[in-house]
Every structure is written in C-alpha cells, then in structure tokens.
Amino acid sequence: MIEKVGQFLKQDFTLLDSRINKLILIGFIGLYSAFFLSVYTPFNINQWGSNYYFRYVLLGITIVSISQFVLRPIFGLKTFKYYSLILWGLFEMFIMASALHVLYAIPFDTISDKVYDYLHTIWIVNLVAAVPYVLVIMYLLFRKKISDFKDIEKNTFGANTGKSNKLLTITGENDKVVLAIKYHQLLCVKSAGNYLEFFYLKGEKLAKELVRARLKELEKKIVDTNVVKVHRSYMVNVRHIASLKKTKKSYELIVQHIPDIVIPVSTGFKGSFEEALEQKVSH
Numbered sequence: 001m002i003e004k005v006g007q008f009l010k011q012d013f014t015l016l017d018s019r020i021n022k023l024i025l026i027g028f029i030g031l032y033s034a035f036f037l038s039v040y041t042p043f044n045i046n047q048w049g050s051n052y053y054f055r056y057v058l059l060g061i062t063i064v065s066i067s068q069f070v071l072r073p074i075f076g077l078k079t080f081k082y083y084s085l086i087l088w089g090l091f092e093m094f095i096m097a098s099a100l101h102v103l104y105a106i107p108f109d110t111i112s113d114k115v116y117d118y119l120h121t122i123w124i125v126n127l128v129a130a131v132p133y134v135l136v137i138m139y140l141l142f143r144k145k146i147s148d149f150k151d152i153e154k155n156t157f158g159a160n161t162g163k164s165n166k167l168l169t170i171t172g173e174n175d176k177v178v179l180a181i182k183y184h185q186l187l188c189v190k191s192a193g194n195y196l197e198f199f200y201l202k203g204e205k206l207a208k209e210l211v212r213a214r215l216k217e218l219e220k221k222i223v224d225t226n227v228v229k230v231h232r233s234y235m236v237n238v239r240h241i242a243s244l245k246k247t248k249k250s251y252e253l254i255v256q257h258i259p260d261i262v263i264p265v266s267t268g269f270k271g272s273f274e275e276a277l278e279q280k281v282s283h
Contacts, residue, residue, distance in 0.1 A: 008082060009081065009082045009083040009086075010081055010082070010083065011081065011082055011245070012079055012080070012081060012246055013079070013080040013081065013082050013085050014079050014080075015137070015140040015141065015144060016068070016080060016085070016140070017078060017079055021140060022068045022069065024136060024139075024140075025064065025068070025133070025136045026061050026064050026065050026068065027061075028132050028135070028136050029060060029061060029064055029129055029132045029133065029136075030057050030060070030061040031132075032128070032131065032132035032135075033056065033057045033060050033061075033128045033129065033132070034057050036127065036128050037056055037057070037128065055104075056100070056128075059096070059099060059100065059103070060096050060125075060128070060129055063092065063095050063096050063099060064092055064096075064129075067088070067091075067092050067095070072088075085137075089130070089133055092129070092133075093122070093125055093126055093129060093130060094122070096125045096129060097118070097121045097122040097125040100121055100125065101117070101118050101121045105117055105118070105121070166182070166183055166223065166224065167180045167181065167182055167183075168180070168181050168182070168183055168186060168221065168222070168224075168227075169221075170196075170198075170211050170213060170218075170221075172211075172212065178211055179198060179209055179211050181198065181200045183223075183224040183226070183227060183237070184237075184239065185200045185201040185202075186198070186199075186200045186227060186237050187199040187200055187201065187206075187236075187237055187240045187255050187256065187257060187258060188234060188235060188236045188237060188240075188255050188258070188261075188263065189215070189218065189234065189235040189236075190233060190234055190261075191214070191215040191232070191233040191234070192210075192233075194212060194213075194214065195210050195211065195212055195213070196210070196211050196212075196213045196214070196215065196218060197209070197210050198210075198211060199255070199257075199258055201257070206257040206258065215229070215232070215233070215235065218235065219235070222235070224237075225276060225279060226238050226239050226276060226279075228269070228272055228273055228276045229269055229272070230253065230263060230264075230265040230266065230269050230273050231263065231264055231265065231266045231269065232266065234263050234264075236253060236255060236263060236273075237255075238273075238276045238277055240255050240256045240257075241253055241254075241255060241256070241277075242254045242255060242256040242259070247264075249267050249270075250264070250265045250266065250267050250270045251264075251265040251270070251273070252264055252265070253265060
C-alpha cells in the first residue's frame with residue numbers, strides 16, 4: 001500500500017503546465033475567496049470596511065499568480081510530480097498567511113498572542129484558498145478523464161471504420177494460412193519463445209491466438225505503420241492504447257481490453273513508438 005502511494009506521488013502532474021489552467025486556478029481562488037470572506041467574515045472583516053474584502057482577495061491571487069508564472073520557472077518546476085504539487089500548494093498557503101499577518105495583523109503585546117494570531121491566520125487561509133485549490137485540481141483531473149474517454153471512443157470508432165482493412169496473414173508449414181486478422185482489429189502481439197500470442201478483437205470481444213512464429217518474422221510482414229515494435233517481446237497497435245504512463249526512461253502502456261498486462265516501451269524503440277503516436281494524432 002505504501003509503495004503504491006509512493007509510486008502515485010512520483011507520477012507527473014501536467015495539468016497545471018498550461019497557461020489557461022493556471023488562470024482557471026487563480027480565477028477560481030479569487031471568486032471562492034470573495035464568497036467565503038463575504039459569507040463567513042473571518043477576523044471580523046465586515047467591521048474593517050468594504051475595501052478589505054478586495055485587499056484580501058487581491059493579495060491572495062497576486063501571490064498565486066507570482067507563484068505560478070514567476071517562481072515556478074525560476075525553481076525549474078515546469079511540470080509537477082504529485083508530491084511536489086502538494087508541497088508547492090502548502091508553500092503558497094504559507095506565503096499568503098505570512099503576507100496577511102505582516103500587513104494586517106493586530107499588534108498584540110505578548111508572544112503567545114502573536115503566535116496564536118499567526119496560526120489562526122494560517123487556518124483561515126487554508127479554508128479560503130486550499131479548498132478552491134483542491135476543487136480546481138479535481139476539476140482538471142475529471143476533465144482529463146472525460147477527454148481521455150472521448151479519445152478512446154474516437155480511436156475505437158476510427159479503428160473500426162478507418163482506412164486499414166488490410167489483412168495481416170500468418171502462414172505455417174507449406175504456406176498454409178493459420179491466422180488472418182484485419183489490422184484495425186489487432187491489439188498487440190506478445191512473444192513467448194518460438195510462439196507469438198496475438199490479442200485481437202473478434203466483434204466486440206477480446207480473442208487470443210497462439211501461433212508458432214517469431215517476432216522478427218512478423219515484423220517483416222507488417223505493412224500498417226500503426227503496429228509498431230515497442231519491446232523485444234511486444235508489438236502494439238497504437239490505435240488501441242488505453243493509457244500511457246511516462247517512466248524514468250521511456251513509457252509503460254496498457255492496451256484496450258487487456259488491462260492486466262502492462263507493456264514496457266524499451267528505450268531502443270522509444271523513438272519509433274513516439275513517431276507512430278504522432279502520426280496517429282495527426283490523423
């Protein structure tokens with residue numbers, strides 16, 4: 001369990017890389033903060049005059065804007081890991097709380113009162129800013145899930161109605177045909193010694209076929225550029241990639257209809273795999 005959590009925290013979080021998503025984060029924090037301050041009036045802010053609402057909100061969104069657009073490039077955080085996203089968010093909360101405390105704190109006489117006031121400021125800042133922060137992250141993740149789902153549907157439909165209706169024909173002794181699959185139905189091929197295990201769609205269902213052959217022999221027969229070798233033991237149809245995970249040196253793939261097999265992309269095949277992906281996207 002701890003290992004899985006560790007692996008999750010080390011995954012890339014790219015949804016705050018784009019300018020538009022950063023602006024969504026900043027804008028929502030501003031709107032939520034204005035709503036929170038007007039409804040719950042922390043620090044008895046309603047007795048300080050109407051301008052204080054504006055000052056608090058402006059200070060918060062200014063700090064987040066500087067953090068996202070200025071400090072992140074300076075610290076080399078173009079793309080977050082999940083753990084660095086959490087740490088950076090806490091850093092932003094700390095900066096906001098410190099700025100509010102310095103600018104607007106009541107000048108208490110005792111150290112204990114000052115510490116209590118500062119801790120109370122941190123608590124309020126987390127209520128005001130951390131909640132919309134988390135909500136925006138959840139929204140971006142949900143939007144990405146929907147987008148990925150639509151892409152899978154689109155690719156699946158394209159695979160069934162696309163250009164490639166050619167047959168991949170596997171022959172045995174005396175050139176006897178032992179297996180024939182339309183390229184758009186082929187999911188992946190796994191090498192197992194002197195045998196190849198073909199995973200393909202038969203109608204809407206997954207089918208498997210074990211054929212005596214070698215991957216090198218199969219490579220010579222492939223005429224569809226969407227079917228590429230990604231590992232010494234695997235060939236994959238990039239039309240049917242369900243998910244792709246960046247690893248330290250390359251990628252790991254899961255193919256549609258075969259969620260229990262994680263297919264590694266070897267560094268030697270990384271370039272040709274990325275090229276096939278680019279061609280798929282451009283089409």
